[in-house]
Amino acid sequence: MLTMRPANPDDQPGLAAMIQARSDWMKANQLPSWRSWGKHVHELAGNCTRHPSEMWVLTEHGDRIMGCTTILRTSAPWTWTATEAADTAYYLNGTVTDPAERHRKLGALIADWAVDRAAREGISRVRRDCSSPALAEYYQQQNFQLIRKVSTSGGHTSYALVLDSSKEVHIAAA
Numbered sequence: 001m002l003t004m005r006p007a008n009p010d011d012q013p014g015l016a017a018m019i020q021a022r023s024d025w026m027k028a029n030q031l032p033s034w035r036s037w038g039k040h041v042h043e044l045a046g047n048c049t050r051h052p053s054e055m056w057v058l059t060e061h062g063d064r065i066m067g068c069t070t071i072l073r074t075s076a077p078w079t080w081t082a083t084e085a086a087d088t089a090y091y092l093n094g095t096v097t098d099p100a101e102r103h104r105k106l107g108a109l110i111a112d113w114a115v116d117r118a119a120r121e122g123i124s125r126v127r128r129d130c131s132s133p134a135l136a137e138y139y140q141q142q143n144f145q146l147i148r149k150v151s152t153s154g155g156h157t158s159y160a161l162v163l164d165s166s167k168e169v170h171i172a173a174a
Contacts, residue, residue, distance in 0.1 A: 002106075003062065004113050007048035007055035014065040015045035015057070018098050025099035031132070044094060058097070058110055067097035067106045071114060079129045079150050079160040089125040089162075090118045111142050111163075118165040126163045131156050 007015070019041045047055045047070055058067035075084075075091040092114055097106040115126050128144065130136055136159035140146055144161035152158055 001061060002066065002109065003059050004056050004110070005059065006053065007057045007068065009049045011048045011057055011065060012045050015048055015068055016041050018065050018068070019044050019096050022096050022099050044096070047094065055094075056110075058106060058113075065098075066101055066104075067095070067110050069093070069095040069110050069114065071117075075127050076129055076158070078152055079148075079158050080127065084127075084147075087125060088123055089127050090114060090123050090165075092126060092128040095128075107138075108142050111139075111144075115163055115165050124164065124166055126165055127161065129158050129160050131158055133157075133159070135159075136161060 023041060048057070048068075054072060055068060055070045057065050060066050070093045072091040072093055073089075075089065077085065092111065095107055095110055097110070111126075111128075118124075118126050126144075128139060130139065136146060139159075139161045142163075144163045147160040147162055150158045150160065
């Protein structure tokens with residue numbers, strides 16, 4: 001059984017292993033951001049100790065970590081306008097899933113869970129951004145709407161996406 005729960009410090013080794021596996025998968029598939037992920041594995045996994053109320057893990061049978069995401073109340077200032085940032089929204093950041101379980105579409109499951117959680121809490125929108133056109137397309141397949149593409153000062157492109165949680169159909173929590 002898959003369960004989303006708040007992360008805790010004991011999750012750090014499992015998170016680090018999963019994030020490293022994702023980085024290795026990205027490298028093997030020649031995805032350009034693998035270096036950043038690989039360089040920051042322990043920092044990303046350490047969010048479970050620095051931000052335990054914001055980081056969530058997807059577990060199977062209560063122990064095996066299959067994925068994670070961080071839910072913030074503020075979004076990247078280089079991607080969203082001040083007016084948009086002032087709206088009540090969740091901002092999904094650092095969503096990672098076990099690459100060996102890609103066939104299960106765990107990233108989509110985590111996004112659905114976050115949208116459902118937002119709707120139940122009266123949060124009107126779920127936002128996310130990314131630097132990969134393929135990832136932006138994947139998020140659009142999850143019903144996120146591309147709002148804009150922004151060129152950053154480092155010469156990269158950031159894609160801003162949003163989903164209105166009040167318009168989605170939600171499954172009641174078990």
